[in-house]
Amino acid sequence: MIQVSEDSIKKTDGSIDSPKGYQAKGIHCGLRYSKKDMGIIISSVPAVSAAVYTQSHFQAAPIKVTQDSLKKGAHLQAVVVNSANANACTGEQGLLDAYEMRQKTADILGIEPELVAVSSTGVIGEYLNMKKIREGISLLGQTKPCEGAFEEAILTTDTVAKKTCFELMIGDKKVTIGGAAKGSGMIHPNMATMLGFVTTDASVEEGALNRALREITDVSFNQITVDGDTSTNDMVLVMANGCAENECLHEAHEKWPVFKKGLELVCKDLAKQIARDGEGATKLIEARVTGAKSNLEAQVIAKKIVGSNLVKTAIYGTDANWGRIIVAIGDSAASVAPEQLEIHLGGQCLFRNNEPQPFSEELAKEYLKKSEVQIIVQMSEGEGTGTAWGCDLTYEYVKINASYRT
Amino acid sequence: MIQVSEDSIKKTDGSIDSPKGYQAKGIHCGLRYSKKDMGIIISSVPAVSAAVYTQSHFQAAPIKVTQDSLKKGAHLQAVVVNSANANACTGEQGLLDAYEMRQKTADILGIEPELVAVSSTGVIGEYLNMKKIREGISLLGQTKPCEGAFEEAILTTDTVAKKTCFELMIGDKKVTIGGAAKGSGMIHPNMATMLGFVTTDASVEEGALNRALREITDVSFNQITVDGDTSTNDMVLVMANGCAENECLHEAHEKWPVFKKGLELVCKDLAKQIARDGEGATKLIEARVTGAKSNLEAQVIAKKIVGSNLVKTAIYGTDANWGRIIVAIGDSAASVAPEQLEIHLGGQCLFRNNEPQPFSEELAKEYLKKSEVQIIVQMSEGEGTGTAWGCDLTYEYVKINASYRT
Incomplete structure (x- = not known):
């Protein structure tokens, strides 16, 4: 990678909803006993988006649905996430359930279902309680954004929430990149390892965003290990909604290396937070x-x-x-x-x-x-x-x- | 592999010195506080031999010396082993020390040094105490064979000795295959994982023995794992001295599948004993x-x-x-x-x-x-x-x- 002075990129105490045009919410719908268990990220406009997925042979249903959404046009306006149940190894029913989560979320937002990504983490091999999921999505529609609620809602056995935020300048426009993640090992009984969500208000060309995410994932999320196992639900997703109104970034743009470095810092910061919070870890x-x-x-x-x-x-x-x-x-x-x-x-x-x-x-x-x-x-x-x-x-x-x- | 009725192969309570023409000894020379720490297997005549070694980039000195011995003619008459110190990551000095172990062993037996294999297991990165090693080899020369002493001498953190023995008939000749092994994980501070020794009084063609050992190692020793790490000193060695006076076995011999099955049973039995005795294991x-x-x-x-x-x-x-x-x-x-x-x-x-x-x-x-x-x-x-x-x-x-x- 091109060397970029990190001075031009500033860490802030912001989070996933700090970039312009994003809201993040988290609620309790009853999949977990009392902790928050459902969250959503919403962009005010469709955002150029890219994702990387688990390489497991047993990709969970929500992974398949998210792939389907991105195949339709590489734009997303919302990501709905539940914890407590991974909806993995659940066959045809699991797939139907994940599609229903997508449709229901699209309905409450009044957008096309292909603009919605779905993500689940938790127990493998149990069917989703769709009654609770439906109620949860409705509740997400009515709930106001609240700082930290999304980060909390996506946790399983994590002991701390993971968030990060960096700012940088593209010309005279301030661009913000925020991130949230979960993951501390595959556990009791079968929690899915890691999810990473990154939002930015930068305007970015689709192919460049996709390639950058793949390259950066290889040196960040793919370089952490808690116990060597790869879950059925791993996913890293980035959305870029252009609300910063910068000149659209692409690989030949002079400021591309700065943006890419910012994205790398966000991903590495989240990756290290996950490793540090590995199951039972002290270091x-x-x-x-x-x-x-x-x-x-x-x-x-x-x-x-x-x-x-x-x-x-x-x-x-x-x-x-x-x-x-x-x-x-x-x-x-x-x-x-x-x-x-x-x-x-x-x-x-x-x-x-x-x-x-x-x-x-x-x-x-x-x-x-x-x-x-x-x-x-x-x-x-x-x-x-x-x-x-x-x-x-x-x-x-x-x-x-x-x-x-x- | 060709299916062979296991009825034609009998498990006995014998050990590494049960096949005709072998002696095994173990003594304490002071590398460990009080436990036996040096052992030797001796064949009355040079035995057709083959070995497989760790694939680690950091092959220990004794591995190199054993490879050198086998390169000279694929026959061995003795294997000298010490525990407590792996003589690994010890540079030029370590190599000189391993060659001296080989020479000294050859001297006490009055044989060529190329008929001796050397094996070490224990701490990585410390030089051998050659004064004790020399005294130990002399002592091995004077000591009488004693049942179980060799198996004990090669242990590190193992909690039990590993031995096995099978008998089969080749024509009217009884052939015996005995085995000993050690290994329960890489441990405190750096014990080398596994060593396997197999002796047989069968007469076997050199190339066939070599190929059989490789094939069988892949489905036995290479299929066990305690903690996923490969040590610097892993070795499996087989000696076939022909003292059973059977028709020399080779891959086209009608009894070859029976012998090979016997060798496989010995290796699988030892491999399972190692896995069962993994560090801290209960199952x-x-x-x-x-x-x-x-x-x-x-x-x-x-x-x-x-x-x-x-x-x-x-x-x-x-x-x-x-x-x-x-x-x-x-x-x-x-x-x-x-x-x-x-x-x-x-x-x-x-x-x-x-x-x-x-x-x-x-x-x-x-x-x-x-x-x-x-x-x-x-x-x-x-x-x-x-x-x-x-x-x-x-x-x-x-x-x-x-x-x-x-």
Whole structure:
């Protein structure tokens, strides 16, 4: 990617509804006991939109419906989301239910159903309670927007809501990009892992937005791992409604790199929030790999490291156990020359020249007590760089995931 | 593989030294505090031998030395093994040390060094204490064989020794195949995962033995997973010394399928013992996949299932959480048609026709309380079958692996 000074992009404490022309709402319709369980994002006008989806063979019904909406013209005006039930592995009935969610949402907004995306997260293999869903959609139509309600409504076992917002200038127009996400692992009984929603008031050309989302997803959401499993419902969706009235952005526009960087910052910020809130996690682990044969190989290695149970437990135990990092790297399909690889942690070099390096265990242990830990791997295979994020593996993870469904 | 009646192959309570012409020993040389830490297998005559090794980029020094020995003529007469230290990531010095282990062992036996294989398991990134290793090899020379001593000497965090033995007839000659193994995860601080040793008194053609070992390893040792990490020291080695005086076996020999089946039973038995003794495990989990596009795809899916943290924790919690099995399958690169896939557990069908099936949670919970649990997946993509073995993920796993090195 082109290097862009991050000074030109400002983080704010805004959220998904900060960009012009968006509303976000969340309500309780009874799918969950008392927590909010249904939300909606509405744009005042149809927004150029793009989405990426789970690669699972078992794509859930709402994913199929959203794909259908976007196929019709790459514009969306609303996204309706429910938590508590993923509507996955529910066959023909599940698909009918997801289409009905789309139609009902279109009805209350008075728009075409193809302008509505549908998203669900929660239990796999149970049919939606459509009575509650219908009531919920009606309620969403009557409810006023309320800060934080949408972010809350999409959570499952997440312990905190995830939101972010950045601002940047395109000519003399201020453009805002907001985001919301959920995801902390596949859990009790079968929660769908991650959803990401991004809104912007920028005017963006359709193909450019689509390509940018794919490219950025690969270095942000696709580089996090909590437990290595890919859910049936994963989706990242971006809407760009043009309300900022900027010159329409496309890949040849001089300000394109700034916008794309802004989108990347939004996605990486949300991705890191998800990793940090992984089930039972006490720490965010970041692995940075440089000098790999390609960016892709660097990304693969970085993700191998943060995905290793052995690395995750060692960091939970504040143990500078670099042998486990070696094992994780050694197992990857990437090109690795052991003689030219270095591992650094908290400013100390642990491994170099294919030999252990003397280091202070005490300092390393102190470093590993922090809430954010960075593992740096330097290779000499090429210019590829990649980063991945994960969390530690704790007793709490086992506890959350071993509980019997009740 | 050709179907062979297992009736013609008898399991005995023998071990690695049961085949004619083998001795096995184990001693304490001080690498570990008090437990045995060095062992040797000796054949009375050079044995046709073959080995498969870890695919890690960081192959440990002993692996390189063993490869060198086998390159010189595919015959071995001894294998010397130490635990407590993997001699991995130890650079040039580590390699010199492993060569010295080989030479010293050859010296005490009065054989060529190329007839000796070397194997190490234990901490990664520390140099061997060669004074103790030298003393240990001398001691191995003077020590008498003792049942079970070798199996004990190769353990690290294993809680039980792994051994097996099968007998079969080749013409009027009784052929015995014995085995020993270790491995229960990569652990405190960095133990190397798995070693497997197989001895037989059969006379076998070199190329056939080599090919059989590779093929069988793919459906046995390569189909187990404790935590998904591949160590720097993994090795499976088979020696065939011909002392049974059978007609030399080769792939066109009418009794070849029986011998190969025997070898497969030995390897699968050891592999399952390793999975069952995974770090912190309380259960053996077996996943059987049928109807996949190919055996390889079936194996991949089976291994995905037993390797999933979510499946592992659910089974620890005796939770018939089939959505997690779906997620594990959905994530694989294999061909999967959700509409034609079935999941069975303890005699009940949980998922069929892309829809949840009614089943008794109570019966499923009872079934999951057993010490061996089998997950059956039926697909309709083809004739491919595959099985994989793993264990549950427990608090104890986190405890073992989060402990700080002391």
